[in-house]
Amino acid sequence: MVDMDKMVSLCKRRGFIFQSSEIYGGTGSCWDYGPLGVELKNNVKRAWWRDNVQNRADMVGLDASILMHSRVWQASGHLDHFTDPMVDCRACQRRFRSDQLDDDLWVHFCDATKGNKFSIPGGEVCKHCGKKRTLCPACGKGELTEPRQFNLMFKTFMGPVEDDAAVTYLRPETAQGIFVNFDNVVQSMRLKLPFGIAQIGKAFRNEITPGNFTFRSREFEQMEIEFFVMPGTDEEWHQKWIDERFAWYPKYGMRKENLRLREHDKDELAHYAKRTADIEYLFPMGWSELEGIANRTDFDLKQHAQFSGKALDYFDEESKQKIVPYVIEPSAGADRGTLAFLVDAYREEEVRGEKRVVLNFHPELAPVKIAVLPLLKKNERIVETARKLTAELRKRWYTVYDDTASIGRLYRRQDEVGTPFCVTVDVQTVGDEKAPADEKVTIRDRNTMQQVRVAFSSVEIVIAKLMDGHWDEIYRDSDWAG
Ligand code: ATP
Numbered sequence: 078m079v080d081m082d083k084m085v086s087l088c089k090r091r092g093f094i095f096q097s098s099e100i101y102g103g104t105g106s107c108w109d110y111g112p113l114g115v116e117l118k119n120n121v122k123r124a125w126w127r128d129n130v131q132n133r134a135d136m137v138g139l140d141a142s143i144l145m146h147s148r149v150w151q152a153s154g155h156l157d158h159f160t161d162p163m164v165d166c167r168a169c170q171r172r173f174r175s176d177q178l179d180d181d182l183w184v185h186f187c188d189a190t191k192g193n194k195f196s197i198p199g200g201e202v203c204k205h206c207g208k209k210r211t212l213c214p215a216c217g218k219g220e221l222t223e224p225r226q227f228n229l230m231f232k233t234f235m236g237p238v239e240d241d242a243a244v245t246y247l248r249p250e251t252a253q254g255i256f257v258n259f260d261n262v263v264q265s266m267r268l269k270l271p272f273g274i275a276q277i278g279k280a281f282r283n284e285i286t287p288g289n290f291t292f293r294s295r296e297f298e299q300m301e302i303e304f305f306v307m308p309g310t311d312e313e314w315h316q317k318w319i320d321e322r323f324a325w326y327p328k329y330g331m332r333k334e335n336l337r338l339r340e341h342d343k344d345e346l347a348h349y350a351k352r353t354a355d356i357e358y359l360f361p362m363g364w365s366e367l368e369g370i371a372n373r374t375d376f377d378l379k380q381h382a383q384f385s386g387k388a389l390d391y392f393d394e395e396s397k398q399k400i401v402p403y404v405i406e407p408s409a410g411a412d413r414g415t416l417a418f419l420v421d422a423y424r425e426e427e428v429r430g431e432k433r434v435v436l437n438f439h440p441e442l443a444p445v446k447i448a449v450l451p452l453l454k455k456n457e458r459i460v461e462t463a464r465k466l467t468a469e470l471r472k473r474w475y476t477v478y479d480d481t482a483s484i485g486r487l488y489r490r491q492d493e494v495g496t497p498f499c500v501t502v503d504v505q506t507v508g509d510e511k512a513p514a515d516e517k518v519t520i521r522d523r524n525t526m527q528q529v530r531v532a533f534s535s536v537e538i539v540i541a542k543l544m545d546g547h548w549d550e551i552y553r554d555s556d557w558a559g
Pocket of ligand 1: 282284291292293294295296297298299366367368369408409410411412413414
């Protein structure tokens with residue numbers, strides 16, 4: 078498993094993810110996606126949208142605004158309940174979530190070893206003096222304050238007057254935009270239960286301890302589904318969604334052994350939830366939540382109906398009665414998902430005595446699909462042919478052209494950003510005074526490093542097949558495999 082520092086450094090070096098406002102010293106809590114990162118994250122979001130919205134007859138999409146009426150957050154319970162318990166160190170002033178204090182290593186100056194400094198796994202006792210952590214986990218010296226509840230919502234003002242009447246919040250989840258639009262969507266689309274409304278969008282949380290790269294940031298993107306069902310069928314639908322979402326990540330190449338489900342204990346459930354199961358991923362810092370799938374019951378629709386005075390119910394033709402649907406919510410993070418796909422794809426291999434770093438992305442997620450590489454950049458015919466081919470392929474797949482290094486370096490560069498296929502144009506392709514052009518190019522597979530020689534005219538058809546995972550078939554049938 079790749080460690081997080083290595084991942085952060087690769088992401089910066091190869092244009093995936095940069096620290097926000099880096100030239101000003103950066104913020105530890107927000108991240109910017111670079112040229113390859115934005116492609117990767119867009120591909121994750123696109124795959125999610127296609128599978129969960131466009132390919133299902135029972136789902137529609139929505140894009141609600143980030144700023145909403147402030148009453149929304151009263152009704153949803155976020156103003157009262159969306160808090161984390163915060164403690165401060167009296168010596169170093171650092172802040173911690175008191176419910177997570179046992180998750181990290183703690184710094185301990187041990188009396189039994191003349192004050193030597195140790196880092197001890199959270200929750201464990203010191204082997205030398207038998208003490209458990211009571212002081213600050215970071216400096217090991219200060220007492221911690223009593224926990225205080227801290228609301229995670231970012232407060233701001235709508236309009237030019239900064240008074241209480243103008244207070245509003247940046248949404249801490251996209252879900253509420255779906256609930257308040259329930260009636261609009263049902264009426265305009267004539268939906269019948271069960272059906273879902275999906276949304277991808279930014280959410281903001283003033284996390285007490287952001288960290289672990291993009292895993293916990295203060296600005297992030299969610300991919301959420303609110304799936305409305307008949308009360309009484311909710312438990313069955315909940316289980317279906319847990320199974321469905323759990324199978325989604327391996328569909329795009331994530332290793333099953335790095336995924337697990339974790340059921341929330343009763344005392345851990347959010348104020349609206351009847352049951353919640355998390356999909357966890359084995360990140361470099363350990364098993365952590367990738368997606369939460371909650372049974373939110375009829376809590377949200379009822380609350381908004383009560384606070385807004387507008388009915389948010391559904392007329393059931395069969396029983397001729399108005400009912401308030403129950404809702405199942407699979408709530409995934411686009412950034413956490415992207416990070417998990419990155420970590421999962423990372424491989425270090427040894428090839429002919431040299432280290433090779435590969436991002437083994439599923440072709441659907443890979444930021445760049447094809448790199449066209451001319452074998453000799455001084456040969457005009459090769460360069461012209463390679464450029465023409467790039468322009469052709471680019472119409473269908475994100476394709477780049479690179480002639481800034483030797484072929485070995487170019488391959489390594491593409492491996493490191495996870496480009497599934499490289500196409501090389503060489504002297505044989507265009508011909509020279511010794512031999513006529515064979516009008517074929519070489520396609521190289523990132524994972525196996527095998528190569529096939531393919532006629533220029535069939536490159537597009539072959540690549541379409543390769544994108545669908547048919548390398549072995551093409552390799553077997555190829556007239557030239559080297
Ligand atoms: P955690 O316990 O890690 O704080 P949570 O249980 O509060 O997360 P949810 O409210 O269930 O998270 O949010 C749904 C999803 O949104 C999470 O599974 C995660 O993928 C994403 N998410 C939540 N908070 C953050 C954050 N601060 N940074 C990045 N992604 C986040």
